[in-house]
Amino acid sequence: MCLPRPRSLAGQLFAMQVVLVAVVVAGCALFTYLNDREQAESSARHRVTAVAAAVAGSPAVPEAIGSGDPSELLQPYAERVRRDTGVTFVTIMDPDGIRWTHPEPDRIGRPFVGHIGPAQRGETFHETYTGTLGPSVRVVTPVRDGAGRIVGLVSAGIAVERISAEVERQMAVLLAVAGGAVVLGGLGTYVVNARLRRHTHGMNAAELSRMHAYHQAALHAVREGLVMLDGQRRVALINDGARELLGLAGRDVVGLGVAELGLPAPLTGALLASEPRVDEVHLTDERVVVVNTSPVSGGERRGTVVTLRDHTELQALTGELDSVRGFAEALRSQAHEAANRLHTVVSLIELGREREAAEFATAELELAQALTDQVVAAVAEPVLAALLLGKAAQANERGVELVLAGDSRVDDGVLPEDLPPRDLVTVLGNLIDNALEAASPESAGPAAAAPGTARVTVTVRASREELLLRVADSGPGIAPDEAGEVFRRGWTTKEAGAPGRGRGLGLALVRQTVRRHGGTVVLSRGPEGGARFTVRLPLRARCGAGEGVEA
Numbered sequence: 001m002c003l004p005r006p007r008s009l010a011g012q013l014f015a016m017q018v019v020l021v022a023v024v025v026a027g028c029a030l031f032t033y034l035n036d037r038e039q040a041e042s043s044a045r046h047r048v049t050a051v052a053a054a055v056a057g058s059p060a061v062p063e064a065i066g067s068g069d070p071s072e073l074l075q076p077y078a079e080r081v082r083r084d085t086g087v088t089f090v091t092i093m094d095p096d097g098i099r100w101t102h103p104e105p106d107r108i109g110r111p112f113v114g115h116i117g118p119a120q121r122g123e124t125f126h127e128t129y130t131g132t133l134g135p136s137v138r139v140v141t142p143v144r145d146g147a148g149r150i151v152g153l154v155s156a157g158i159a160v161e162r163i164s165a166e167v168e169r170q171m172a173v174l175l176a177v178a179g180g181a182v183v184l185g186g187l188g189t190y191v192v193n194a195r196l197r198r199h200t201h202g203m204n205a206a207e208l209s210r211m212h213a214y215h216q217a218a219l220h221a222v223r224e225g226l227v228m229l230d231g232q233r234r235v236a237l238i239n240d241g242a243r244e245l246l247g248l249a250g251r252d253v254v255g256l257g258v259a260e261l262g263l264p265a266p267l268t269g270a271l272l273a274s275e276p277r278v279d280e281v282h283l284t285d286e287r288v289v290v291v292n293t294s295p296v297s298g299g300e301r302r303g304t305v306v307t308l309r310d311h312t313e314l315q316a317l318t319g320e321l322d323s324v325r326g327f328a329e330a331l332r333s334q335a336h337e338a339a340n341r342l343h344t345v346v347s348l349i350e351l352g353r354e355r356e357a358a359e360f361a362t363a364e365l366e367l368a369q370a371l372t373d374q375v376v377a378a379v380a381e382p383v384l385a386a387l388l389l390g391k392a393a394q395a396n397e398r399g400v401e402l403v404l405a406g407d408s409r410v411d412d413g414v415l416p417e418d419l420p421p422r423d424l425v426t427v428l429g430n431l432i433d434n435a436l437e438a439a440s441p442e443s444a445g446p447a448a449a450a451p452g453t454a455r456v457t458v459t460v461r462a463s464r465e466e467l468l469l470r471v472a473d474s475g476p477g478i479a480p481d482e483a484g485e486v487f488r489r490g491w492t493t494k495e496a497g498a499p500g501r502g503r504g505l506g507l508a509l510v511r512q513t514v515r516r517h518g519g520t521v522v523l524s525r526g527p528e529g530g531a532r533f534t535v536r537l538p539l540r541a542r543c544g545a546g547e548g549v550e551a
Contacts, residue, residue, distance in 0.1 A: 021185035029178045044137045044158045045126050051085045052139045052156040053124070061092065062145045065152045070100045071108055079103070088136055088159040092143070095120060095150055107132060112155065116140055119153050128160065135160040225289070225308030233258045233272055236303065245289050245308045267291065271306060281311060283508050286516050374404055379460055380412035383421035384428065388458065391432045395456060398440045402432075405459040405470070414462045416539055423513050424469075430506035431471040431533050432458065438475030438530060455528065462539070466519075469535040472526035486523060487511040510535070 055061060055078070064073035070092075078090040078101035092101045097112040113131040118124075124141040131138075138157030142150045225242030229235060235253050243249045246263060253261060258271045267282040270291050277293040288311040296303045348357035372389065379385045388404060395402035415424075435456040459470035478486060487507050510533075514521045519537035526532035 021189065022182055025178045025181050025185070029174055041128075041137060045139065047085070048087055048137060048139045048156040048158055049124070049126060049141075051081065051087055051090065052141045052154045055081060055090060055092065055156070056141045056143045056154045061143055061154070062151055065092075065094075065100075065143065066145070070094075070152075075101045075105070075108065077101075082156075085156075087156050088162065089133055089155075089157055091155045093153050093155070095153060097153065100152070103133070112153075114138065114140070114155065116153055116155075120150065122150060131157075133157075133159060224310075225306075227271075227306040227308070229258065229271065229304040229306065231302050233304075235261075242306075242308055245284070245287055245310055247284055247286060271304070281505065283512050286512065287311075288509070288512070378404060378408040379410045381410050381415060381421070381424075384410060384424060384460060387425055387429060387432075388460075391429070391436070391458075395436055398436060400436055400439050400441075400454045400456055402436075403455060403457045405457055408458070408460045410460055410462040410467075414464075414539070415467065419467070419517060419537065419539070423517065426513050427510050427535055428458075428460070428469050428471070430510050431469070431535070432456065434506060434533075435471050435473035435475070435531070438477075439473040457526075457528075464539065466539055467535075467537045469537075470532065472528065472532035473530035474526075474528040475530040477525060477529055478523065478531045487521075 060077065061074065064070050064077070067073060074092045078092055082088075082090045082103065089103050090101065091099055091112060093099045093112050093116075097116045099108050099110055099112055102108050114129045115125075115127060119140040119142050122142050124139065126137065126139040128135065128137050130136075136157035136159045138155055140153055140155045143152035143154055145151045220240055225245040226237070226239045227235060227242045227246075228237040234255055234257050238248070238253060243251075243253075246261070248261065258268055261268070263271070264282065264284060267284065267289075270277050270280055270282060270293065273293065274295065276295060277291055280291045282289055282291050290309040290311045292307045294305045296305060345357045345360060348354070348360065375385050375388050375392075379388060388402075392402040439454045439456050441454055453474060455474045457470075457472045459468065461468045487510070511521060514535055514537065517537050519535060522534045522536075524532050524534065
């Protein structure tokens with residue numbers, strides 16, 4: 001059996017609000033009815049009190065009482081007052097309660113039906129009593145002569161049914177107003193709840209609660225970063241992944257503007273851009289992130305959805321892959337050169353020039369072994385030694401001489417565990433690649449150095465306090481006005497149409513890695529006129545990550 005679906009949240013609120021409006025209006029109507037009835041009775045008491053007091057205070061009444069036939073004079077007067085004031089009756093009687101006047105003349109001379117004791121004692125009092133004309137609100141007051149003696153009593157009253165009729169007329173108006181209030185309240189509630197139904201898509205409270213729970217769980221479970229910005233570029237929502245990727249962990253950034261987050265200027269510009277961004281690579285203090293933005297529009301800009309992916313590990317692996325590819329190209333080139341040299345040696349032997357063949361082979365072997373012995377003797381760190389040997393082969397392939405400075409020295413065990421070899425490869429590998437690019441005759445153009453003078457000098461020296469990495473080239477150098485821009489992502493000396501993807505990222509990655517380890521990187525002019533980059537990384541006391549960049 002299929003159970004009926006629970007009423008939507010909008011429907012529940014509509015029913016509750018309609019009931020609430022009806023109850024409020026009904027309560028107000030009941031309160032108004034009771035209040036109006038009380039006010040009507042109070043008004044009737046005040047009116048009959050005023051009428052009775054006016055009649056008792058009239059000088060003509062004591063004079064008529066002192067005449068031989070009081071009824072003859074008082075009956076017309078009492079009826080005229082009754083008609084003029086709109087009360088039900090005005091009865092004038094003697095101190096014992098025998099009527100001198102009455103709206104029904106045949107009741108004159110009979111005893112007054114009601115209480116008169118307080119009035120006989122000189123008091124004015126009121127009561128609701130059922131007399132000959134039915135239930136009425138009445139007042140009884142004494143009539144005094146000139147000497148102050150009580151010579152008669154006056155009673156004036158209004159029938160209760162007349163008061164009820166007046167209240168019923170007021171209630172008809174009240175009910176009409178109450179009905180209109182219920183209708184208007186119901187229409188207003190329907191309009192509000194129709195809008196609420198559109199916003200909640202007709203879901204009930206349990207479904208909304210479940211969706212919110214799933215929403216929160218999904219936000220915290222997704223490793224990719226998600227940021228939602230409102231129309232004023234303020235952070236409306238951010239998940240744990242985005243906090244980690246942007247370096248905002250532990251900060252309450254919801255409600256802050258993008259410019260207040262302290263992000264790098266290019267990344268801030270990407271988040272503030274009105275047009276969508278697709279797979280843009282940006283650097284934070286510690287990470288390389290891929291940014292995608294998508295504006296949320298609906299007639300007007302309502303906000304932006306930003307997704308972030310961590311590209312740090314992939315970028316490092318790409319760098320390592322480039323190094324391996326370079327090593328492979330160098331080995332293939334060396335294999336080709338070795339084959340040529342071997343053919344030369346074989347040909348010399350076939351020509352009977354054994355001595356020349358031995359000298360040629362020995363010279364080539366000593367040249368290759370000399371560089372290997374120099375690198376291995378100076379750099380005990382295997383990753384750095386392998387990197388330098390591989391880059392030396394690449395340099396030779398490009399017609400550039402890679403020289404290891406004589407004061408280079410890195411003993412085994414000097415580098416701490418928290419300085420991973422991968423970061424050293426990132427820093428030194430990118431600096432050497434840029435130096436080879438600058439010194440290479442094929443890329444230097446008209447400014448190329450004379451043949452045989454293209455050189456890259458590398459210094460790797462470790463002490464107890466710091467690791468120094470210095471790379472200088474013989475290229476054209478960097479213009480002073482561009483010195484402050486070399487570490488910016490996207491800066492490159494290559495033409496815009498130059499092949500290769502991701503240009504302008506190497507030096508930015510160097511700066512990011514150096515900053516992460518609390519070091520400094522300095523750009524200056526080298527002894528051969530080219531650029532010289534000097535990196536210093538503390539090995540014992542790691543300072544806090546700062547800018548650490550000078551130019």
